[in-house]
Amino acid sequence: MVHRMIAGIGTQLRKGVAEFCVLGELAREPMYGWQLASKLGDRGLVAGIGTLYPMLARLRADGLVQSYVAPSNEGPARKYYELTAAGAARIEEFRREWAPFVDAVNEAIGGPHA
Amino acid sequence: MRDVESNEPVGRYLADLDLALVVLPPATAADIREGVREELSGLDPDAARERIAQLGDPARIAAEARAEVDSVSAPRPTRTSTWYIVVTGVAFAISGFVPAGFSLLVGLVMLWVSPTWTRWEKWLATLAPGGTAVVAGVIVAGIAAPQAADSGVIVSVALSAGAVALSAANVVIGILLVVVGVRRVGIAGRGAAGAADRPSPTEPVRSVGQKE
Numbered sequence: 001m002v003h004r005m006i007a008g009i010g011t012q013l014r015k016g017v018a019e020f021c022v023l024g025e026l027a028r029e030p031m032y033g034w035q036l037a038s039k040l041g042d043r044g045l046v047a048g049i050g051t052l053y054p055m056l057a058r059l060r061a062d063g064l065v066q067s068y069v070a071p072s073n074e075g076p077a078r079k080y081y082e083l084t085a086a087g088a089a090r091i092e093e094f095r096r097e098w099a100p101f102v103d104a105v106n107e108a109i110g111g112p113h114a
Numbered sequence: 115m116r117d118v119e120s121n122e123p124v125g126r127y128l129a130d131l132d133l134a135l136v137v138l139p140p141a142t143a144a145d146i147r148e149g150v151r152e153e154l155s156g157l158d159p160d161a162a163r164e165r166i167a168q169l170g171d172p173a174r175i176a177a178e179a180r181a182e183v184d185s186v187s188a189p190r191p192t193r194t195s196t197w198y199i200v201v202t203g204v205a206f207a208i209s210g211f212v213p214a215g216f217s218l219l220v221g222l223v224m225l226w227v228s229p230t231w232t233r234w235e236k237w238l239a240t241l242a243p244g245g246t247a248v249v250a251g252v253i254v255a256g257i258a259a260p261q262a263a264d265s266g267v268i269v270s271v272a273l274s275a276g277a278v279a280l281s282a283a284n285v286v287i288g289i290l291l292v293v294v295g296v297r298r299v300g301i302a303g304r305g306a307a308g309a310a311d312r313p314s315p316t317e318p319v320r321s322v323g324q325k326e
Contacts, residue, residue, distance in 0.1 A: 015185065033149035048170065050178030053145045076156040079148070 210281020
């Protein structure tokens with residue numbers, strides 16, 4: 001897992017969107033903790049399991065994610081996380097919001113992307 | 115799953131992790147511990163060592179989790195606030211020096227209605243001082259019996275010993291309650307007990323590929 005903890009700006013940006021990134025990954029397929037932490041860690045979106053598990057707990061408390069236990073491909077039983085219907089709706093809402101938001105920020109900050 | 119813990123580096127890592135996670139709300143700590151245990155189970159020693167290296171220092175994991183939990187939670191419920199913890203501890207500690215047992219009663223009520231301490235800790239704080247007093251009284255009675263002129267002396271000496279032991283034990287318990295409580299919920303206003311800790315619904319067990 002790549003730990004790319006860029007302090008300051010990166011951290012602030014991540015805080016706003018990290019939970020939606022979790023929802024986005026789970027929208028593709030249910031995953032177990034380590035798998036999710038690896039994927040998001042490789043993208044530099046979470047530092048590791050220390051950040052991920054509290055996020056998952058919040059998402060479960062909010063009814064966006066649920067978990068179940070199932071045998072994994074390698075054999076031992078694992079706890080898998082998946083989106084609930086509410087979670088699927090929420091990530092869809094976020095996708096609709098995100099693109100215009102990125103455009104608006106790009107215009108505001110100027111530079112080569114504007 | 116015994117094979118996980120019997121694997122030595124894994125057992126050690128999990129033990130270190132448990133120690134580091136003690137500062138977190140119990141539910142968060144349990145989630146992390148279970149996730150790590152699950153990840154390390156079924157691996158041979160070399161793979162386990164590699165995975166442990168990838169996981170990294172338990173203190174760092176706990177610090178990340180703490181930062182994550184604190185950054186989002188609502189202001190701490192009153193019964194887990196620092197002043198509440200301190201008042202509870204003080205109520206126990208001074209109970210031997212304040213007449214009529216009022217302080218101890220206040221301490222016990224505050225202790226039991228607060229989610230700061232675990233059930234086990236609450237029972238310990240409630241029963242240990244009394245138990246200590248009884249033990250002290252019995253020991254002193256045993257020492258005094260062969261030498262005392264009459265049983266009245268034995269009883270009064272035993273009662274005095276018991277009372278002293280009770281006061282001392284309550285001082286210790288009061289201090290411990292404050293130390294454990296503050297460590298658990300932190301000193302800063304934003305803590306995690308309550309807000310992030312809702313229990314998860316029971317998880318159904320399913321076979322691969324089959325969902326309800």
